[in-house]
Amino acid sequence: MTVRTLYHYPLCGFSRVVRFMLSEKKLDYECVYQAPWDVKEEVLEHNTAGTLPVLVDINGTSVFGSSAIREYVEEVYPKPNLTGEDQIDRAESRKIADWFDYIFYNDVYLCIINEKIYKRFVREGDKVPDPSRVRLALSKLHVHLDYVSWLIDRRNWLAGQYFSIADVYAASFLSVVDYLGCIPWAKHEIAKQWYARIKSRPAFRGILNDNLSQIPPSLDYSNLDF
Amino acid sequence: MTVRTLYHYPLCGFSRVVRFMLSEKKLDYECVYQAPWDVKEEVLEHNTAGTLPVLVDINGTSVFGSSAIREYVEEVYPKPNLTGEDQIDRAESRKIADWFDYIFYNDVYLCIINEKIYKRFVREGDKVPDPSRVRLALSKLHVHLDYVSWLIDRRNWLAGQYFSIADVYAASFLSVVDYLGCIPWAKHEIAKQWYARIKSRPAFRGILNDNLSQIPPSLDYSNLDF
Numbered sequence: 001m002t003v004r005t006l007y008h009y010p011l012c013g014f015s016r017v018v019r020f021m022l023s024e025k026k027l028d029y030e031c032v033y034q035a036p037w038d039v040k041e042e043v044l045e046h047n048t049a050g051t052l053p054v055l056v057d058i059n060g061t062s063v064f065g066s067s068a069i070r071e072y073v074e075e076v077y078p079k080p081n082l083t084g085e086d087q088i089d090r091a092e093s094r095k096i097a098d099w100f101d102y103i104f105y106n107d108v109y110l111c112i113i114n115e116k117i118y119k120r121f122v123r124e125g126d127k128v129p130d131p132s133r134v135r136l137a138l139s140k141l142h143v144h145l146d147y148v149s150w151l152i153d154r155r156n157w158l159a160g161q162y163f164s165i166a167d168v169y170a171a172s173f174l175s176v177v178d179y180l181g182c183i184p185w186a187k188h189e190i191a192k193q194w195y196a197r198i199k200s201r202p203a204f205r206g207i208l209n210d211n212l213s214q215i216p217p218s219l220d221y222s223n224l225d226f
Numbered sequence: 227m228t229v230r231t232l233y234h235y236p237l238c239g240f241s242r243v244v245r246f247m248l249s250e251k252k253l254d255y256e257c258v259y260q261a262p263w264d265v266k267e268e269v270l271e272h273n274t275a276g277t278l279p280v281l282v283d284i285n286g287t288s289v290f291g292s293s294a295i296r297e298y299v300e301e302v303y304p305k306p307n308l309t310g311e312d313q314i315d316r317a318e319s320r321k322i323a324d325w326f327d328y329i330f331y332n333d334v335y336l337c338i339i340n341e342k343i344y345k346r347f348v349r350e351g352d353k354v355p356d357p358s359r360v361r362l363a364l365s366k367l368h369v370h371l372d373y374v375s376w377l378i379d380r381r382n383w384l385a386g387q388y389f390s391i392a393d394v395y396a397a398s399f400l401s402v403v404d405y406l407g408c409i410p411w412a413k414h415e416i417a418k419q420w421y422a423r424i425k426s427r428p429a430f431r432g433i434l435n436d437n438l439s440q441i442p443p444s445l446d447y448s449n450l451d452f
Contacts, residue, residue: 048373049329063317065324067293072317091289091298098291103275147274 002060004029007043008053009036010210011117011179013100013109014066015053016172021070021165023203025077029055031206037122066101070165082165093159096151096166100173104144109173111137116180121214138182144174145183149190158194163201171198175207181218185226192226199224228286230255233269234279235262236436237343237405239326239335240292241279242398243391247296249429250394251303257432263348292327296391308391319385322377322392326399330370335399337363342406347440364408370400371409375416384420389427397424401433407444411452418452425450 006022006029008015022029034043039050046054046062054064055072063072074083084090115129115137148170151158159166174195177183185192198204208222220226232248232255234241248255260269265276272280272288280290281298289298300309310316341355341363374396377384385392400421403409411418424430434448446452 049325051329061314061317063321065321065328067297067327068317068320068324071293071297071320072313075313075316087298087302088287090301091287091294094294094297095289095291098294099275101293102291103277 002056002058004058005032005056006030006053007032007034007046007056009034010212011113011176011215012036012052013105013173013176016175016207017066017165017168018053018055018069018073019206020168020172020203021073021082023206024080024082024163024168024201025073027077037118067098070097074165082163082168084159084162084164089160089164093164093166096158097169099147100144100169104170104173107140108137108144109177112177112180112182116182117215141177141183142187145188145191148174148194149188152190152194167194167198171195171204172207179210179217179221180215181221196224196226199226228282228284230284231258231282232256232279233258233260233272233282235260236438237339237402237441238262238278239331239399239402240277242401242433243292243394244279244281244295244299245432246394246398246429247299247308247391249432250306250308250389250427251299253303263344293324296323300391308389308394310385310388310390315386315390319390319392322384323395325373326370326395330396330399333366334363334370335403338403338406338408342408343441364410367403367409368413371414371417374400374420375414378416378420393420393424397421397430398433405436405443405447406441407447422450422452425452 004027006015006018008019008031010033019031034040034052036050036052043052043054044050046056047064051064053069054062055069056062057076061072063069074081082093084093111133115134119129120127148158155161157163157167158170174183185195199208211217230253232241232244234245234257236259245257260266260278262278269278269280270276272282273290277290279295280288281295282288283302287298289295300307308319310319337359341360345355346353374384381387383389383393384396400409411421425434437443
């Protein structure tokens with residue numbers, strides 16, 4: 001019996017998904033900091049590709065890959081159910097989760113992370129974010145915030161009546177962009193109200209407490225009244 | 227009751243995953259050709275982002291996103307089981323599926339598709355693949371073929387005793403690269419033996435019969451003795 005361990009990087013959307021899920025399920029786990037650009041042997045032993053996060057469960061099972069971890073955690077720790085009760089609900093929550101995992105990731109997230117974290121803090125000699133790239137990503141961000149608003153206009157949570165992995169994925173990825181101060185909440189009132197409800201969830205507190213000395217959070221990042 | 231419909235592009239790894247899964251489960255479906263660079267209104271009605279594939283099931287449920295479709299098909303049509311019986315097996319098959327979905331996709335697939343299909347046949351005025359990019363992707367391809375060989379050295383199929391989504395994902399993504407004639411099978415004998423077994427599965431026949439007039443398949447693409 002080992003301690004449940006999550007190798008993660010605080011400003012990694014995929015890692016935040018798993019942290020948020022484990023906390024919603026009130027599972028104890030140890031977070032081990034891992035910089036994506038300097039992956040330790042200990043992590044490579046579980047995942048030779050070195051992608052984050054990697055979950056090593058108390059039974060010794062190691063899992064990596066966004067949907068693999070998500071489905072594993074749901075199957076092994078089914079309460080509370082975060083995917084939905086029937087097949088249609090489950091398809092809906094996974095569809096929205098995949099939306100943030102792929103479409104938001106490629107449209108917005110990847111560029112912002114590359115320009116604002118990798119270029120500035122990791123790679124040497126090329127430290128200024130490219131404003132035209134950032135501008136393009138931020139213009140696409142509006143589409144995704146409109147999508148959140150459109151869903152919340154019709155539903156209690158993103159996939160329907162109940163809080164689900166759709167909310168977990170959207171909040172986890174958006175919160176990284178918010179940490180960097182790039183979300184124009186004032187222009188997206190309905191999406192903002194949804195995110196305010198996310199911020200007030202006890203399971204999200206750990207994510208709001210993230211504070212990297214080299215990359216400090218934006219002013220209102222952890223503020224419940226933003 | 228509508229006809230089960232899959233909007234797909236023949237040389238799309240994600241689309242092939244769903245075709246292979248549906249065929250393994252002996253489900254009837256209509257394949258509707260959709261070019262990723264010219265997405266029709268009919269598809270956008272189901273998925274405003276226009277990513278492929280999109281599955282519209284007989285009950286009218288539409289699903290998109292790689293893991294959302296995979297899990298939906300497994301839940302609604304559980305026979306034969308393609309994920310595994312117990313939680314450990316299921317984590318293993320999903321982990322390998324995610325490997326091809328993300329890591330192989332980013333290391334090899336995306337570059338090959340961009341250089342060999344998008345640049346040559348889709349975008350105007352920039353038609354020559356960049357040899358240094360292709361070379362880099364192909365050098366990384368060896369790592370993934372070695373991974374397949376390593377697994378098959380220890381197991382009957384990629385995730386264990388039984389054929390699973392791990393094989394479906396690996397074969398679907400590798401087969402697109404093979405269609406373009408880029409897989410050095412002769413240097414990877416064990417992976418080749420595994421792929422020969424894939425090629426002989428009746429459910430894979432539709433994929434082997436793909437033949438786009440503008441982009442013809444490589445010489446041995448559909449050859450069972452390659």
